[in-house]
Structure formats: structure tokens, C-alpha cells
Amino acid sequence: MRTIQALVTLFLVSMLVFWLARLSGDPLDVMMPMEASAEDYARARKHLGLDKPLPVQYARYISQAVTGDLGTSIRAKIPVSQMILERLPNSLRLAAFSITIALLLALLLGMAAAVKKGSIVDTVSRFIAVAGMSIPIFWLAIMAILLFSVHLKLLPSSRAGGFKHYILPAVVLGWSFSAPMMRMLRSSMLEVLDSEYVKLARIKGVKERWIIWWHAFRNALIPVITFAGFYLGLLVGGVVVTETVFAWPGIGLLAYEAVLWKDYPLIQGVVLFITSAVLTINLCVDVLYAYIDPRIRY
Amino acid sequence: MEPEAIEITPPDEHPGAKARATVSLMRRYPVVPILIVLALIFTAIFANFLAPYSPYEQSLPDRLKPPFWVEGGSTRHLLGTDLLGRDVLSRLIFGSRISLVVALMGILVAGSIGAVLGILSGFFGGKVDALIMRACDATLSLPIILLALLLAVILGPSLANLIYIMGLVLWARYARVIRGEVMSWKEQEFIAYARVAGASSLKIMIRHIFPNIVNTLMVLVTFQTGYVIILESFLSFLGAGVPPPTPTWGGMVAEGRGYIITGWWLSVFSGLAISMVVLSLNLFGDWLRDYLDPKLRQV
Numbered sequence: 001m002r003t004i005q006a007l008v009t010l011f012l013v014s015m016l017v018f019w020l021a022r023l024s025g026d027p028l029d030v031m032m033p034m035e036a037s038a039e040d041y042a043r044a045r046k047h048l049g050l051d052k053p054l055p056v057q058y059a060r061y062i063s064q065a066v067t068g069d070l071g072t073s074i075r076a077k078i079p080v081s082q083m084i085l086e087r088l089p090n091s092l093r094l095a096a097f098s099i100t101i102a103l104l105l106a107l108l109l110g111m112a113a114a115v116k117k118g119s120i121v122d123t124v125s126r127f128i129a130v131a132g133m134s135i136p137i138f139w140l141a142i143m144a145i146l147l148f149s150v151h152l153k154l155l156p157s158s159r160a161g162g163f164k165h166y167i168l169p170a171v172v173l174g175w176s177f178s179a180p181m182m183r184m185l186r187s188s189m190l191e192v193l194d195s196e197y198v199k200l201a202r203i204k205g206v207k208e209r210w211i212i213w214w215h216a217f218r219n220a221l222i223p224v225i226t227f228a229g230f231y232l233g234l235l236v237g238g239v240v241v242t243e244t245v246f247a248w249p250g251i252g253l254l255a256y257e258a259v260l261w262k263d264y265p266l267i268q269g270v271v272l273f274i275t276s277a278v279l280t281i282n283l284c285v286d287v288l289y290a291y292i293d294p295r296i297r298y
Numbered sequence: 299m300e301p302e303a304i305e306i307t308p309p310d311e312h313p314g315a316k317a318r319a320t321v322s323l324m325r326r327y328p329v330v331p332i333l334i335v336l337a338l339i340f341t342a343i344f345a346n347f348l349a350p351y352s353p354y355e356q357s358l359p360d361r362l363k364p365p366f367w368v369e370g371g372s373t374r375h376l377l378g379t380d381l382l383g384r385d386v387l388s389r390l391i392f393g394s395r396i397s398l399v400v401a402l403m404g405i406l407v408a409g410s411i412g413a414v415l416g417i418l419s420g421f422f423g424g425k426v427d428a429l430i431m432r433a434c435d436a437t438l439s440l441p442i443i444l445l446a447l448l449l450a451v452i453l454g455p456s457l458a459n460l461i462y463i464m465g466l467v468l469w470a471r472y473a474r475v476i477r478g479e480v481m482s483w484k485e486q487e488f489i490a491y492a493r494v495a496g497a498s499s500l501k502i503m504i505r506h507i508f509p510n511i512v513n514t515l516m517v518l519v520t521f522q523t524g525y526v527i528i529l530e531s532f533l534s535f536l537g538a539g540v541p542p543p544t545p546t547w548g549g550m551v552a553e554g555r556g557y558i559i560t561g562w563w564l565s566v567f568s569g570l571a572i573s574m575v576v577l578s579l580n581l582f583g584d585w586l587r588d589y590l591d592p593k594l595r596q597v
Contacts, residue, residue, distance in 0.1 A: 009436045016436075020448055130584070134577035136528050138535050139551050139569030146558045146566075230438070237443035241532060245555075255444055256536065259451045271444060278439050 006279045013279075014065070017271045018058050022264065061268070070269035075261045080269035084251060091239055091250030094173070097166050098235070101174030102181060109178075110185030114220075115212060117190060125182065132179030137238055141172045141245040169246045173238045177231065184227060189220040222292060228285040232278050328585045331578035338575050341391050342398040349388035350376075353545045357383035362561050378563045380553060389545035390567055396546045397575070399457070400530045401523045404464025408526075409519060411465060412472020417503050417511070419473060420480025430473060437470040446529060450538035457540050460533065464526050472518055479511045513590040520583035524576040531572050547572050 531548030554564025
């Protein structure tokens, strides 16, 4: 049932993206040389299949997309799927680093803030969380470059490379990404710690550490996981921003370039790819959710 | 585990009780955030009187002058000048207008669409609910920034388009949260009484359900205002926002991006302005949520 829903959503999104990409103007205007004649336009249109009605173009596109053929980039003249696959590892590595940092921050600070409510740890971690939500990530990135690359000359400011290249983008992305998670974990942990069964466990004399990590933590995670899809959306957005500022050759930068170039097969391909990835992961999360919380059944 | 010692001291005899009372009052009303937001509104309205120069006035001999406290700067341009010799402070002051207008109008569009669809969805349930929630899922699963960027390029950069984009991209969060609220309210007895008394569905939705979700809506609006300001600045940063020469905070960060070595003040102040305002809105939202509805979790 959930799978069907996800497929329907994906179908709707693909149609929307296809239609939107076309609204952005005639792709031929961008790709044809200035001196091209009307016949040149007609020939190119026919060659690319742009003379057919939109639904026909869409049907052709989607049937090819299912087999992994996302068309050819107008500007780079290479298959879109190949471009995505080339850039994908860079983005995945950056995302993996950021998620690790975000999870560490969120778990450590979120838990500490909840357990030691009202203490200095709580205040500091709340401030870190609110600041992470409030500082625009592109500015944070520029300030990080200004401080660590320009003034301290410690870390490289752009492009992918060795381990040092990962530090700035991953920390910037990880911080802003961890903020809502931290807040969420704190509030749900507080709620759980206030619940009847935790009180009962305390009365029974269960060790506090055991209560926190065994009884409370697992239940506090449930609402956090419900929002996994939301975090994923944030992560994707964050990746686009971070990659643009750090000139990181990943999918986010590709998406930005595609929009700038009006390279519509590329835009479609990238957005479709990202959305299907997000939907698939959300589906997995839902399944995982049912596993963690046995009360949920689909 | 040792039970924690409980201190029982009458509050009045406690040393420093007065200071503590002030602190707790400060905690009760987020004074600084409120002041910052009020200052934003004030500068946006009175930008004409506050700004020392026109935000468009160029002066090439004065280009890239640093702020007054740095060597080479002068008090004529307190925060320095940009690449075209325009006064950074004046552009900052006028930039607050764009942020505020986009935020308010964008929230108005998104909030109205979201509230109406959320109420309909929660009230009627069934097919209506399924349809609206699928649309919601689809919107929420799209990477918002990518969608906004795509729309901005398609529609062309302009203030009005920016506002529509905010509405189109952000309605789903409202609809989702409000639907949940409405579903619990409509099971309440007073709704049944209203129905017995002969109120139509429309009347029940407007007179009896809407007033009950206003609190939630307010909290959502506060948090989302900050988010919209960030999103707007990001689109401006990428060149998909309100086109130059109109001063926008995001655009100013972008202009300074290539000059962080020779002209750090170009992007530092505008980004600082965005951060301060959004931080204030978020802190205010936190307080508002605790104040209005402590049970309402992350929105």
C-alpha cells in the first residue's frame, strides 16, 4: 500500500517537473547559435522530438526513464544518467560525512540537554540548535571560508579533494542539518522522561542510566524518525546550497548549473532522480518505523 | 541512583531573588528578539528617512571603502561601500523591505492555501482528505530549494513571482499540521452541538473550528517567517530572487562572495542581518509555542 502511494507520488512529481521544465522557455533559444535560421530551428526541433505534443513527449520520456535512460544533456551532449552517476559519489560522500556529524551533534547535545534540563549544557545546546536553524547556510559557508581558508589558511575553500576538503562543507552542512533533530530529540526525550512508565521504573529503582538509554531513548526516537523524510528534504536542500558555495562537484551543483543553463533534460533528470531517491528512502523509513514501533501497522 | 536533594527555600529570602525574578521575566518575554523584529519592521517602513544615502547612488571613486573603524574607512560610510561605491548601510536598510515584504506576503499566500486545505482535509476526511494529503506528500517530498529555484528561473525573477513561489512551496506544512488539529477538534462535543443547532458545515468550519486552530497557525507563521526569509535570501544569493539593482540581503552576500579577501564587509553585514532577524523570529516562535500550546511539538 505504501509502495503504491509512493509510486503515485513519484508519477505526479515527474509530470510536474516535466511540465515545469518546459515552461522555462524554449530550450532551443539557449542551445542554438545566434545566427541559426528558422530551418535550423525546425530541423533541431524535429531531431530532438520537440515538435510532438507535450503528452507524447512525456510518455516517451517516462518510458525511457524507467529503463534508466534520462535523455541527453543539451549543453554537455552526454547522457544525463552518466552525468548524474559521475557526480553522485561526491554528493554521497559529502552527505555521509554531514549526516555523521549531524547525528553525533544531535544525539550528544539533544540527549544531554534533555537529561540535564535547565543546566548550562541545556542552554548551550539549545543555542547551538537555534543558531543552526537561523544562520543561512550559504553565509555560514562563506564565513567559514573567510575564517579558516583566508585568515587561518588551514583548510581549502573549494572543490573536492582529500580529507581536508570535506571538513568545511561537512561541518557547515552537518550543523544546520542537526539543529531541528536536536530540538526534536530534546523535546520528545523530555516528554518520555516525564511519562508514567519512566516514573515507575524510577520507583522500582532502575538505574538512571539504564532508564535513559533503554527505556526512554528508544521511545524518544520514534517521533524523531517520523520526521526523517523532512530531514532528508532539508539535507537535499542543504547539499545544493553547500555544493554551490564550495564549488563541490556533486549533484547539487549539477542541479544549480542545469537550472542556470536551462538544460531541461538535465533538470528533469536530476530532479526526478533526487525525488525518487527521497521517496524510496522515505518508504524504507516507514517500514523501519513499523519495526521500531510495533503499534504501527500498514 | 541517589535521589536528588531538593532545596526548599522561600523565594523572598533567597539571595539574589530580585535578579532571578528579572531573569525569569526575561525568559518569559523574549525581549531582545521582540526588539529586533520591531526594529526590522521600523527600518523597513522608515527606510527613506533612516538611510543616509540612496541605495542606488553610485560613486566609483568611493568603491570598496571599508567600514569606519577599519583603516581607510570614514564616518561618511559607516559600514563601507560596495563595488559600485554604494553605501552598504543604506542598502542594508532598504534590503530589509524586500525581506519583510516577501516574508509577510509569502506567509499570507502559503498560510491561506494551507489553512483552507488543511481545514477541508481534516473536516471532511475520506476522498477529499486522501487527495489533499497526497498533494501534500508530493510537495513535501520535493526538495524545496530545488523546486523554488526551478520556479524562480521559469517565472523569471521578480518580487511578485518570489511571493507566489513561497506560497506554492510552503503551503503543505500548514495543511499537514492544521489537518491534524482539525481532526481532533471536530470530534469534540461542541461541534456536535453546533450541528444539532443546525449550523452548516461551512459555518462550523469558520465559526467553531478556525478560532481553535489560530494558536497553532500563529506558531507556524512565526517559525515559517524565519524560514521564508532564509529561502528568499538564498534565492537572491543564487541570482533567482528580486533582480539587482534592488538591494536584497541575500543578493548582497552574493555580491561580496567573490571579494571576501578585499571586501569582507560586503557579505558579513548582510548575512549578519539575516541571521539576527531569523534567530529572533525562531526564539520568539519558541516562546510563543510554549506560551500558547506547550503540547504542540516541532512544527
